[in-house]
Amino acid sequence: MAGLSATLRELPKHSRPRQRAVDVIAMKRQLFILALLLSCIIRPAAASGLAAEMVDGQGQPLANTVLSLKGVGTTAHSEPAIMDQRNKQFMPTVLAVHSGTSVKFPNSDDIRHQVYSFSPAKRFELRLYKGTPSEPVLFDKPGVVVLGCNIHDWMIGYIYVTEDPWFAVSDEQGRLILDGLPAGSYEVTLWHPQLENMLPVTGGTLEVPAAGISKRFALALAGTVLAPAAPKPGAFGEAFRKAASDVQP
Numbered sequence: 001m002a003g004l005s006a007t008l009r010e011l012p013k014h015s016r017p018r019q020r021a022v023d024v025i026a027m028k029r030q031l032f033i034l035a036l037l038l039s040c041i042i043r044p045a046a047a048s049g050l051a052a053e054m055v056d057g058q059g060q061p062l063a064n065t066v067l068s069l070k071g072v073g074t075t076a077h078s079e080p081a082i083m084d085q086r087n088k089q090f091m092p093t094v095l096a097v098h099s100g101t102s103v104k105f106p107n108s109d110d111i112r113h114q115v116y117s118f119s120p121a122k123r124f125e126l127r128l129y130k131g132t133p134s135e136p137v138l139f140d141k142p143g144v145v146v147l148g149c150n151i152h153d154w155m156i157g158y159i160y161v162t163e164d165p166w167f168a169v170s171d172e173q174g175r176l177i178l179d180g181l182p183a184g185s186y187e188v189t190l191w192h193p194q195l196e197n198m199l200p201v202t203g204g205t206l207e208v209p210a211a212g213i214s215k216r217f218a219l220a221l222a223g224t225v226l227a228p229a230a231p232k233p234g235a236f237g238e239a240f241r242k243a244a245s246d247v248q249p
Helices: 002-042 235-244
Strands: 047-055 066-070 084-086 089-091 094-098 101-104 113-119 122-129 137-139 143-149 156-162 166-169 175-182 184-191 201-208 213-218
Touching: 047 066, 047 201, 066 094, 066 156, 066 175, 094 101, 094 166, 122 137, 156 166, 166 175, 201 213
Parallel strands: 047 213, 094 156
Antiparallel strands: 047 175, 066 166, 066 184, 084 089, 101 137, 113 122, 113 143, 143 156, 184 201
């Protein structure tokens, strides 16, 4: 009996390390649950996204389509955008910017270009140059700006200036993605150079869930792309055009 009593007296002492381990595990579990609850309380509104597919009336992929959204949240578009000139073409063909954005016009060709626009949203002209003009052009009014080159008549580009906080341009497969889009209701606007009179059209209301959404939009095109308004002829421009016609296509 004496030995049994001694064993019973010693049992609590042997079980203390195990009990402490159990207490530590329980405390960690409680802290984890508390942290999880706090994260649910202070977590910001979930951001989702839109994956859009743009097609024409025949269901074919439609590149160079601008989709813009007006609704929940805002985004910052403070960095200057770039409209390049490569292989005697504007690159990209369609550039979408937020109103108040400055656009750089580098000339990556080894010949000179003279960029101009007579569109009401922005009238400007960059005289014959190579490289990059020292000052970008500020696009401070919403609308469609049609670009041309005074030397190469086939060069046509478009800058779509919008006040909507969310926008993107479809790629060659007619696809575009807007990431970080807060869940909510949005008004959709669509634009493409071949829309009638180059006027934007409504794409209806879009409900974006927290998990994001995929959507197909179809546009009925009016026909050929409209060319920019011709600039007024000048003596120097005409002389340069005549001289360059013998050495440039």
